[in-house]
Amino acid sequence: MSLLEISGLSIAFAGLRALEDVSFEVRENEIFGLIGPNGAGKSTLLNCVSRLYTPTRGEIRYRGESLLGRQIHELPGLGIRRTFQNLELFRDASVRENVILGAAFRYRAGAGADLLRLPSSARGEREAGRRADELLATLGLREHAATRVSALPYGIQKSVEMARALASEPKLLLLDEPAAGMNPEESRRVGATIRALREQGITVVLVEHDMRLVMSVCERIVVLDHGEKICEGDPARVRADPPVIAAYLGEETEDA
Amino acid sequence: MDVALQLVVSGLALGSIYALLALSLVIINKATDVVNFSQGEMAMLGTFACLALLAATGIPLVLLMVLAFPLGFAFGAIVERLAIRPLASGPPINALIATIGLWLVFHHLAGWIWGYDPYRFPSLFSPEPVTLLGARISQNSLGTLGVSLGVMAALYLFFEHTRLGIGMRAASLNRRAAQLMGVNVGRISMTAWGLASGIGVVAGMLVAPVTFLDFEMMVIVLLKAFAGAILGGFNSLPGAVIGCLVIGVVENLFSAYISNAFKDAFAFGIIVLVLMFRPAGLFTRITGTKV
Amino acid sequence: MRIGPKAALLSAGVLALALAPLGLSHYGHFILATTLVYALVALSLNVLLGMAGQISIGHAGFWALGAYGSAIAMQTFGVPFILAIFVGGIVAGAFGALVALPALRVSGHYLAIATLAFALVVQQVLFEWESVTGGRQGLAVPRPSLFGVELVNDFAYYYFLLALFLACAWLTRNLRFSLTGRSLMALRMSAVAAQSAGISRARHIIFAFALSAFLAGVSGACYGSLIGRLSTETFSLTASLSFLTMAVIGGLGSEAGALLGGAFLALAPEVLRELKDAQMVVYGLILVLCMQFLPNGLASLFSSRKR
Numbered sequence: 001m002s003l004l005e006i007s008g009l010s011i012a013f014a015g016l017r018a019l020e021d022v023s024f025e026v027r028e029n030e031i032f033g034l035i036g037p038n039g040a041g042k043s044t045l046l047n048c049v050s051r052l053y054t055p056t057r058g059e060i061r062y063r064g065e066s067l068l069g070r071q072i073h074e075l076p077g078l079g080i081r082r083t084f085q086n087l088e089l090f091r092d093a094s095v096r097e098n099v100i101l102g103a104a105f106r107y108r109a110g111a112g113a114d115l116l117r118l119p120s121s122a123r124g125e126r127e128a129g130r131r132a133d134e135l136l137a138t139l140g141l142r143e144h145a146a147t148r149v150s151a152l153p154y155g156i157q158k159s160v161e162m163a164r165a166l167a168s169e170p171k172l173l174l175l176d177e178p179a180a181g182m183n184p185e186e187s188r189r190v191g192a193t194i195r196a197l198r199e200q201g202i203t204v205v206l207v208e209h210d211m212r213l214v215m216s217v218c219e220r221i222v223v224l225d226h227g228e229k230i231c232e233g234d235p236a237r238v239r240a241d242p243p244v245i246a247a248y249l250g251e252e253t254e255d256a
Numbered sequence: 257m258d259v260a261l262q263l264v265v266s267g268l269a270l271g272s273i274y275a276l277l278a279l280s281l282v283i284i285n286k287a288t289d290v291v292n293f294s295q296g297e298m299a300m301l302g303t304f305a306c307l308a309l310l311a312a313t314g315i316p317l318v319l320l321m322v323l324a325f326p327l328g329f330a331f332g333a334i335v336e337r338l339a340i341r342p343l344a345s346g347p348p349i350n351a352l353i354a355t356i357g358l359w360l361v362f363h364h365l366a367g368w369i370w371g372y373d374p375y376r377f378p379s380l381f382s383p384e385p386v387t388l389l390g391a392r393i394s395q396n397s398l399g400t401l402g403v404s405l406g407v408m409a410a411l412y413l414f415f416e417h418t419r420l421g422i423g424m425r426a427a428s429l430n431r432r433a434a435q436l437m438g439v440n441v442g443r444i445s446m447t448a449w450g451l452a453s454g455i456g457v458v459a460g461m462l463v464a465p466v467t468f469l470d471f472e473m474m475v476i477v478l479l480k481a482f483a484g485a486i487l488g489g490f491n492s493l494p495g496a497v498i499g500c501l502v503i504g505v506v507e508n509l510f511s512a513y514i515s516n517a518f519k520d521a522f523a524f525g526i527i528v529l530v531l532m533f534r535p536a537g538l539f540t541r542i543t544g545t546k547v
Numbered sequence: 548m549r550i551g552p553k554a555a556l557l558s559a560g561v562l563a564l565a566l567a568p569l570g571l572s573h574y575g576h577f578i579l580a581t582t583l584v585y586a587l588v589a590l591s592l593n594v595l596l597g598m599a600g601q602i603s604i605g606h607a608g609f610w611a612l613g614a615y616g617s618a619i620a621m622q623t624f625g626v627p628f629i630l631a632i633f634v635g636g637i638v639a640g641a642f643g644a645l646v647a648l649p650a651l652r653v654s655g656h657y658l659a660i661a662t663l664a665f666a667l668v669v670q671q672v673l674f675e676w677e678s679v680t681g682g683r684q685g686l687a688v689p690r691p692s693l694f695g696v697e698l699v700n701d702f703a704y705y706y707f708l709l710a711l712f713l714a715c716a717w718l719t720r721n722l723r724f725s726l727t728g729r730s731l732m733a734l735r736m737s738a739v740a741a742q743s744a745g746i747s748r749a750r751h752i753i754f755a756f757a758l759s760a761f762l763a764g765v766s767g768a769c770y771g772s773l774i775g776r777l778s779t780e781t782f783s784l785t786a787s788l789s790f791l792t793m794a795v796i797g798g799l800g801s802e803a804g805a806l807l808g809g810a811f812l813a814l815a816p817e818v819l820r821e822l823k824d825a826q827m828v829v830y831g832l833i834l835v836l837c838m839q840f841l842p843n844g845l846a847s848l849f850s851s852r853k854r
Contacts, residue, residue, distance in 0.1 A: 050743060076745030088740035090733050101733045104726045105745030111754050114725035115718050121725055128726060168745060291656035342839050349602060350838045352656055353795060356604060357834025360788055364827035475784075479667075482660050490657075521671045524664030531649040531661050 003028040003172060003203050004049070009058035011048060018044045019055070020227045026172075026205055031198055033218030034207045035238075037247050040224040042207040043085055046174050049205075050075060050082045062172070076105060079171035083161045083178060085207075089149045095160050096145040099132040102167030107131070128167075135163045139193075155186055162193070172203045179210040191217045215239065223247070262391045263508045269397030271504020272404040276459035277474070277481035278488075278496040279407055280452035286415065286491055287424035287448030289348065290340065293355040296474030296481070297362035298335070299456030302328045303464050303473075304366055306457065307377060317378055324461050325454040332453025333446045340449070341442060366471040379465035400462045407455055408497045415493070424448055476520060480507070483527045560803070561713065568705050576701035577773075578813050583708040584770045586809025589794045590712075590719050590802065591762035596791075597799030598728055599755035600735030601650055602659045605666030606763050606790045609639040611673060611782035613764025614771040615680055618688045628691045628772070632711075635768030636761040642669075643760020647753040666787055674779040685778040688771040701773070708769060715762060716802040722758075731755055785827065792830045795837050798844025807845050 004026040011019045019041045026032045034042050047053045049060055051072045060067045062078060070078070081102075090098050107128040109120035136142045139159050144152060149160055158178060165173060175194070179187040191213050194204055208214045214221065215235045223231040223238055225247040231238055238244055277296060284292045292298075305327065310320055339358060343351045381395035388398065415421040427434040427441045435441050460474065467473055484503045488495025503523060511519040568576050588606065595601050617635030620626040626634060642665075649661045673680045680686055691698045691707065698704045722728040731751050733741040742748055771777050789812060797808020819826040841847065 052739065052743075071747075072739075072742040073745050073747045076743070082743055084740070084743075088737050088743070090736040090740065092736060093733075097729070100726075101729060101741070101746075102744045104730050104733070105747075108726035108730065111722075111727045111758075114727040115722055115758075117721040117725070121721075124726055164744065285656075293656070293659070339835050339839075346838075346842070348655060349596075349600065350842060352602060352659065353791070354835050354838045356659070356788065356791065357831040357838070360792075360827050360831025360834065362831075364824060364831070368824040368828060479660070479663070486657065486660070517675060518671065521668045524668055527664045528649050528661055531653050531657055 002026065003063060004205070005059075005061040005064075006045070006049075007059045007061075009045065009048060009055050009060065011044065011053060011055040011057075018227050019048070019224075021058070022224065022227070022229050023058075024222045024229065024232055026203060027220075029198060029201055029203055030219045031194060031204045031206065031217055033214045033221035033235075034205060034224065035209070035211075035214055035221060036224035036230075039226070040247075041227040042224055043176055044227075045224070046082065046176050046205070046207055050080070050174060073105070076168050076170070079169075080174070081165040081168060081170035081172075082174035083158075083165050083176055085176040085180065087157055087161055089157060089161055089164075091150040092148065094146050095141055095149055095152070095156075095163075096129075096132055096136065098149055098160050099135055099163045099167050100128045102164035103128045103131050106168050131167055132163075135166055139163050154181055158182075166197075170202060172205070173197065174205045174207075176207050177209060178206070179208060179213050182210075184212070187213050258391075259512075260509075261389070263512055264505050265388055265391035265393055266397070267505030267508035268501055269393060269401055269504070270508060271484070271501035272397075272401040272497075273459065273463050274477060274481045274484050274500035274503060275404040275497040276400070276407060276455060276462070277477055278485040278500050279404075279411060279493060280456045280459070281481060281485055282490065282493055282496045283411065283452045283455070284448050285428070286493075287428050288340075288344075288445045289428045290351045291355065292358075292449070292452065293352070293478075294358035294362055295452060295456055296478030297359050297366070298331065298453050299328075299460040300469075300471065300474040301362045301366050302331055302453065302457035303377070303460030303469055304370055304375075306461060307375060307464075307469060308370075310378075317380055321380060321458070321461060324457045328454035328457030329450035331457075332449040332451070335453070336446050336449035341445060344441075344445065363471060363475070370471070372471060374468035374470040377461070377464035377469045394466075396462065396465055403458065403462060404497060407458075408493055411451075412493050420444075420447065479520075480504075480523055483523050483530075486527060486530055564709055565706075568702055573701065576705055578817070580701045580705045580708055580773055582806070582809045582813040583705070583712045584766050584773060584809070585790075585793060585812040586712055586806045587715060587766035587769070588763050588790050589797055589805035589808035590715055591759040591766070592790060592794035593799050593802070593805055594719055594722065594762065595755055595759035596794065598723065598731045598735070599752060599759075600732075601752065601755065602655070603662040603759070604659050604784070604787050604791055605646075605662030605664070605669075606759075607782040607784070607786035608662075608666030608669040609643060609760040609763035610767035610770070610786070610790075611666075611669055611779070612639040612642055612760075613767030614688075614777055614782075615673060615686065615767075616764065617768030618686055618771045618777055619679065621689055622687070628689075628693060632765055632768040632772075635771075636765040639764020639767065640757045640761035643756040643758070643763075644753050646760070647756035650756060651749055651752055663784065663787070666782070666784070670779055670782050673782070680777075680779065682779075685776050688775055688777060690775065691769075691772040704773065711765070711769070712806075715765070716805070719762075720802055727751070727754075788827075789830060792834050794844075796833055796841075796844055798846030800843060801846050803849070804844050804846030811845075 002025040007023045009019055009022045022045065034045065036042055044053065048055050051067065051070060062080065090101060107124040109118065109124040113121040136145055139162065141159055141163060144156060149157055179190045182190065187210055194206065194217050197204055206214065206218060218235060220234055221238045222229055223244050230243045230247060231241045277299065280295050281291060284290060306320055306324055339354055340351055343354055379396050381399050385392045385394050386398060415425060423439045424444045427439055427444045463473065480503055481500060484500030485496040487502060488499030507519055507523055510522050568579055588610065592606065595603055613635035616638035617631040620631040620634045621628065646662065646665050650658050674682055691704055693707065698707060730746045733746060734748055734751055738748060793808035793812040796811055798804025816826060819829055822829065
């Protein structure tokens with residue numbers, strides 16, 4: 001059962017082709033990896049799905065319905081959430097507030113009720129708070145609940161961003177390099193978290209650079225290079241695929 | 257037909273005044289990602305200062321014109337250093353509000369010092385009109401048009417082909433990254449403000465002979481300059497000039513054929529419409545922010 | 548019943564406001580009433596700039612729409628005072644929603660220009676529309692009257708305004724702590740993150756503009772009845788910039804800040820009377836210096852708020 005269907009996706013920025021005719025499917029409740037060397041178009045693809053960008057050609061279907069007609073803020077209502085590569089936290093707000101804001105759209109009573117402080121308004125706040133507290137406990141963030149996120153270390157910030165994304169009980173979670181800047185121990189924990197999410201029925205699309213994490217946690221992987229799909233399959237297949245090796249080897253030579 | 261042509265040509269002249277101020281706005285925006293609301297008032301104040309200098313020393317007008325730019329430059333640099341630089345790392349809206357504050361300061365400072373009655377300002381050019389494209393145009397207007405195009409060309413070369421100019425563009429795109437690459441963003445901001453202010457004072461000295469010098473001189477001009485810059489896409493120098501020339505011509509035609517009383521309202525209506533439907537201007541395409 | 552320190556402070560504040568006019572001259576009552584009128588405008592900017600982070604240098608436009616809307620409702624259509632104020636607010640609020648539309652596509656300096664353009668157009672149209680607004684002659688506004696009883700002097704009017712201000716302050720305070728208000732502030736902190744978290748930017752910005760314009764319109768309506776006469780000159784760029792100055796110096800983050808801002812704008816012309824022409828220079832300097840040294844306004848000196 002395909003949850004997310006990408007077909008013929010292409011996008012160009014000022015003449016630069018970032019994605020070229022990319023197609024693949026993500027099945028329900030799987031952990032799906034999207035990898036490729038730097039500049040391959042992974043984040044760009046994620047941005048297209050989450051509607052930050054609009055592709056020039058192609059289609060994105062979620063449960064059979066096209067997402068291209070949707071706006072950014074409509075996706076969480078459909079059950080789609082994401083995290084960001086460079087973190088987009090509400091920096092001046094506390095950890096708890098960040099997570100509450102991740103659920104606000106679901107629990108809020110409406111502007112009128114909020115202005116007049118009707119019972120539905122207070123109820124909505126309570127429920128959002130309750131949901132936030134649940135997640136803080138699950139992700140081990142309770143001790144930081146009242147702290148401003150900008151004052152916290154990077155690893156904790158990443159957890160907050162994850163918690164915020166989970167606040168609305170999504171069905172599809174798009175993770176943009178959740179292990180970036182982490183040591184092996186922290187990466188392992190990220191992997192465990194992702195597996196736990198899958199146990200809860202969540203489908204995870206993982207954009208990642210950390211090969212160990214990808215290979216250990218993903219069931220199927222698509223590899224992008226220069227905006228095109230060059231391989232698709234399970235970790236073993238991808239690892240051995242010559243074009244994939246060449247693409248990464250090319251990256252290594254560039255770095256050298 | 258003759259009348260229409262005349263309106264178009266004088267509209268171009270009008271537009272070229274807006275264009276000079278628009279270039280100032282774009283320079284600062286290109287280099288620092290800040291928009292200086294008080295650009296017009298700085299130009300006006302600088303022009304008043306020049307007039308005072310002229311009255312006090314009686315130096316030849318040509319020399320005054322030459323001095324106008326460096327004087328304006330110094331003024332802009334000082335303002336940047338004292339009022340804007342401290343806000344560079346904070347939320348951009350703070351810098352915006354600061355420039356609005358500067359608008360108030362300069363606007364009313366001029367009124368306070370020099371009063372509210374208009375002053376005559378001498379023109380470099382003779383009052384004999386000349387013929388351009390079959391229409392009559394004053395030499396002052398022709399001069400302004402020429403200066404506008406000349407400044408635009410010079411700035412274009414500066415931003416595209418000089419080290420400092422390219423550094424300025426880099427600094428505006430990503431201040432932190434530019435800093436880390438060894439670019440002195442502080443000096444770049446100061447230079448941008450200096451350049452913009454210098455050009456502004458020159459613009460003021462070209463406008464003043466026509467409109468008479470008073471504290472209100474640049475208020476509407478600034479807004480029209482904004483309109484033109486927005487029309488042309490705020491970060492584009494040639495776009496800003498073209499946009500302003502268009503505004504000048506359209507304004508003139510509207511004023512003559514439809515309504516003189518509402519010509520300002522019309523220009524502002526254009527701003528709102530453009531912002532609603534093509535906020536990147538007629539010539540550029542918006543690129544989203546990278547996340 | 549235990550009263551916490553915050554409640555005590557609040558009660559003391561309200562009591563102080565209630566007692567303020569006693570013992571003051573007629574002119575003192577006028578100043579107090581003016582303070583509240585301006586405080587309402589500051590409240591409106593608290594919502595738009597403080598919470599939503601949207602700049603407006605054209606709020607005099609909404610102020611004007613409220614003032615003229617209300618005055619015309621009373622003069623031409625015989626609408627009773629309180630309802631007329633509401634009408635003024637609604638008219639302004641409707642235009643607020645309209646102005647929000649370009650605001651959705653642009654921000655920062657573009658938005659400032661759009662709001663400025665809006666206010667100038669309003670001022671110009673009101674000026675030219677002589678048949679309705681009196682144009683150059685101006686428009687007379689009847690004295691406020693509640694349920695048939697005319698509020699003859701500013702002493703009585705002050706208490707009405709106080710009740711109105713407290714009601715509006717209650718609304719904005721509720722908003723500030725509610726999920727809607729916090730969603731608005733989230734949009735200000737990171738529009739991308741907020742939208743990706745399901746918060747609709749369009750809906751919230753339009754709401755912020757409409758509410759802000761409504762409050763400014765209500766203030767304008769009250770202003771008209773206070774002064775007794777409307778002239779389009781009042782609703783100028785200078786007025787818009789004065790509003791911005793007052794809101795910034797008072798503090799955009801609290802209702803108390805709005806009150807401080809209102810007091811500033813009501814008293815400054817008195818205090819700065821000597822400087823006459825330089826008054827606006829001082830306002831400008833205040834804006835510039837505030838941004839550097841006191842970006843959260845005077846109210847921030849009294850609170851150590853941490854969210």
